[in-house]
Amino acid sequence: MEWYQRTIEETQSVTKTSELGLSSEERQKRIVSQGENSLSKGQEDSELKKFLHHFNDLLIYVLIGAGILKGVTGDFIDMTIIFAVVLINSLIGYVQERKATNSLSSLSAMMGSQATILADGEKGIVEATSLVAGDVVLLNPGTIIPADLRLVEAYNLVVEEAILTGESTPVNKNTADITSSADLGDRLNMVYSGTLVNSGSGKGIVVETGDGTELGKISQHLKEVGSGETPLIKKMKQLNKQIFYILAALILFLVVFSLMFREFTGGELVSAMIALAVSAVPEGLPAVLSIILSVGVTRMAVKKAIIKKMPAVETLGSMSVICSDKTGTLTKNEMTVVSIVTKDQVVEIADEGFEHSAQEDRLAWHRLIETALYCNDTKINYRGGKREIIGNPTEGALLEFANQHPLDQEEHILYKIPFDSAYKYMATLVVIGKKKFIYLKGAPDIVLDMVSLQLEQEAYKTIDLAYWEEEISIQARKGQRMLAAAYKEVPFEMATISHEDLQQEMVMLGLYGIIDPPKKEAMEAIRICHDAGISVKMITGDHKDTAVAIAEQIGLTNYNQALIGSDIENLSDLELQGVVATHDVFARTTPEHKLRLVRAIQENGEIVGMTGDGVNDAPALKKADIGIAMGIKGTEVTKDAADMVLADDNFATIAAAVREGRRVYDNLKKTIYFSLPTAFAQGLLVVVSILLDKPLPLTSIQILWLNMVTTITLSFALGFEPIAKDAMTRKPRDPKENILNGYAVFRTTYVSLLLAALGFMINTYLGNQGASETVMQTTLLLTIVCGQVFYMINCREIHQFAITKSILANKILWLATGILVILQLAVMYVPFMNSILATTSIGWHHTSLALLAGVLVFLIVEGEKLIYRIWKKI
Known part of the structure; x- marks a missing residue:
């Protein structure tokens, strides 16, 4: 039997107390046996463990292995550079994604610090942490209720329970018996830890403390939910696996081939495999993604959306369902x-x-x-x-x-x-x-x-x-x-x-x-979300009639089929999955209900965003793919559990954030289209050299220069590309869609072959002209850089013609290109750089060959895009 269903006499009997409270001796015994009235804390990873987590990646393992092998063979300079690359990538990930998970400590802070009780029939003030079941607590205006209490007296007692129930109006409490089942917000003879006495006075018996309180149950849910991976992280891990398997198969094939058909020494074979690993792994891609996401974070901050975890930027762009609290999010939270x-x-x-x-x-x-x-x-x-x-x-x-x-x-x-x-x-x-x-x-x-x-x-x-x-x-x-x-x-x-x-x-x-009237901006934002193919659902602790009325006003669709918490409890998880697809309003919900609803929507394959401001929203926010907290009226618990905080508490800001998220994803996609062919082209140079029994065309350090410096510089420009015209009218992308679809594989393959072929043609030409190995390597380095520059311009548009009016608006593109030109001139003409990268000065003849190769890349890719548009009729 629940506490609210017990009479005052039954409550006194079960807790073994009286209207005079417990004796001091009995209180001390119960403190020892029951423990403190505080929330237990989960174990948190150390900062070192969080940092080391960023090394847990297949491609990082490849680079670490390559660095170790370089050290074993005595090439300590290359080893140092490879390890520096690994360290830089991990540091970027750690610094950009670090966030304090203070949800549990914030919950603890919400419990009252002191309480007025009756002990031996006398009033006294004690620490809230010392409360035990059976204590009689006195309530007055302004009191933060320190534990869950069964009321025994209530004189015009009004309690603000919005943080737990989401109900916008304070609740008039009484001591009447309740025999039937009641939702949390309808248990009028109970008051709960963390809520606030608005007016009146009362007296109650402590029936639950610490983790047993409703606040404690939320704490347990937060610990159980854990942190999930964003769609971007999942896709990048999938991409890394694909690259790893291809690379592993190539290395195995080349080792067997070399042992059977080539007379490589052990050192030569190891050097060749290391060069292949370093060239085929896009080392600069993680750093580039972090930079582009960071740009998105900055843009969103200007629009009042504070991102706490960088991948959440991209998650916003893929969100297909927004579950929104009503009070303070869709409505003003001001009775009018x-x-x-x-x-x-x-x-x-x-x-x-x-x-x-x-x-x-x-x-x-x-x-x-x-x-x-x-x-x-x-x-x-x-x-x-x-x-x-x-x-x-x-x-x-x-x-x-x-x-x-x-x-x-x-x-x-x-x-x-x-x-x-x-x-x-x-x-x-x-x-x-x-x-x-x-x-x-x-x-x-x-x-x-x-x-x-x-x-x-x-x-x-x-x-x-x-x-x-x-x-x-x-x-x-x-x-x-x-x-x-x-x-x-x-x-x-x-x-x-x-x-x-x-x-x-x-x-x-x-x-x-x-x-509590709806916000006008929320109505417009919901319309924008619907146009963008995003479903909006209201999940509130308020009454059904109020929820339905607001839902109708703001433009939700299936508002007449509203369900309440008891309806949700009567559904199995499988039944709930079907219901959430056809219902948009859920009222009188508890934290457990909200959590189940988010899980059910996710089981349907949707990317879920959850908004809220009360403690009751925190578990669902943490479980959602993107948790969105209110910055002004939201509790600290909610902000800590969320991935994004709205500085203006405006649902319309979410629509603006979705727009930015879609822009970020489009630019990330362009970056991947750009980065992979340039990395794979370098890998092909190594593979073909081994197959044709020719010297490796580039050193490991030269390959790292291409992957870490030139790729990052040019990719940075793609991160500032403007949003596509159809960004907010197309449906969210399928979360099951591979980041490398069929067309992306085709583009990556032929551009890789094109860059590698042009590199070999120029290398062969220079070899026939009697050029030195250093000149050939420097010219090949410049050829690939020129190919990257022109292909970067191709990637401004995946399918459309790349040179548009907006190319002039992206000033970062010209800045990045200018910086790369300066860096490449330094590689060719600064003695210090010549020494590190084993390059040399080359003349205009060699430079023109590299520029010609870049122009050919641009023309061929644009020709392919034209054919694609004609074929697909786009």
Whole structure:
């Protein structure tokens, strides 16, 4: 049996306590046996282990092996350079991806630091960590509840539970028994660790502490979820495996071939295999990807999207489903009066005819403003341009409404009957000028039972109950919380009021329709997401009717088929997978429900983004492919669990981030199209040299120069290419799609062969001319660089013609090309560089050969792209 289903007497019996609390001796015994009221922490990897993790890659193993072999053969310079390359790549990965996982410590910080308890019948203040089951805790306004409590007393107790339930309005608590099953947000006789007492007072028995609390369950979920790999990381590992297997097969074949048909010494064979490994492995690719992702991170930061983990940039571009919390994400998280109902008319506050309507119903409207203003215990402050409500958010909405229509009159509140959940209304006695009035507001069903008249056409008439009940039903279906207002004039000598005074001659004024309204930007962002093929689902802890109403307003599709938490619990994992594909609204959900929903969507092969701001969202955020936290209203727990933080709490920022993510992926794809052929071309030079029994055309250091310096410099330019015109109108790519599709393999193969063939042709020509080995190597080096430069321009567009107007907009392209020209001139003409890379000065004749080869590469690739466009009709 759950704690909320137990009576107060049963709770006292099970926890072996009384209304006077535990004795000091018993508390000490239980502290020893039960342990501290704190959350257990998971084991975190050391910084060294995190750093070493970046060496765990097949291609890194190849380079490490090559470096070791270089050392064994006595070539320590090459060994040092190879190890330096490995170290640089790992450092880049470690520095760029490092993030502190402080989710659990943030959760612990949310538990109250101190608590007021009864021990031996006496009040005392103790550390929250010392609380044990059976302790009796006293609650007052502003108290952070330190453990899960079964209430035994509640006096107008209102608790803010949004961090756990996602419900936008504070909850009125009571001590009544609950016998049936209830969702977390409907357990009104319980209060939970980490939530906040908004107003009132109460007393409760500690029933769960530490990991046993609802907050503790979230902590356990966070530890169980772990960190998943992003689609990009998965694809890159897959690509690395493909390169590794091809390389391993080539090395095995060449070793067998050399032993059978060539007379290589052991040292020569090892040097040849090392040259092949170093040339075929695109060492510069990880660094290039990190740079491009880093550029995306910077761009997103400008757009108020703070990326905590670099691969998340690309994940945004592949996201196919966004699961969004409602409160504070799709809505303003500010209760607002959105409609006014009088007997004569219904006024939607957002309507342009608002002021005119107010004039038509002047007296009723005026009295409704007075009721909202004078029958109110809440205050509003503005700090830094932001609204801060001190008190009840619903009353804050009424006060905001009244302040927008200031009254020019002198008034003084003489007496007040405060709101109490026992009778569900509030009343005030107010003197205005030389008249006195009673103003009443409360639950519509209660107020309607108290009134006999209504204000209609500036006169008092008999109450029309059918009209008011119908309007309450209509507005409630829109997700609005309805409050009724009534008043009456009283004799001027009256000094106080009682409940009996409210039972006679009260006049019904109208209804306030209050809701946490959707953000206009969110509506537009959802439309953009739908155009981009991204499904948006609402997962909230709020009530079903409210969720459905907001979903309809913001433009979700399958909002009429909303499910609640109990529906989810009754579905198996397999059934839930089918349901999430056809439903877009899930209400009254717990953290466990949100986690199951994200998992079910992922099982359908979708890339899932999850947004949220409360602690209840944290496990689902961590499980999602991309967790998105609110930066302003989000808790620290949520921010720590997320991959991205929205600095402006705006759902529209997600759409902008998706746009940037798609641009980043397109540019990453262009980079891979560019990097692989240049690496494989160098590998082909080695392979063909061995097969033809010719000297290796380039040294290992020269190959590393090409892979680490020239490739990085040119790839950097591709990272700044503008977004494609169709980026936000095409569907998200299939997550199962290989990063190297059939066309990419074809392009990589023929460009590799082309670059290698041109290199051999120039090498053969120079050999026939009697050129020295150093001149031949320097010219070949320049030939490959020229081929890379022109092929980089080809890769600006995968299928379309590369030279467009946007080529002038990408200033980084020209800067990168200029830097590479300077570096290559240094390789050829600076003595220091000549010594390191074994190069020499060459004349214009050799340079023109290299330039001609580059131009041929550009023309051939553009010709192939033209044929492809004609064939595919694009």
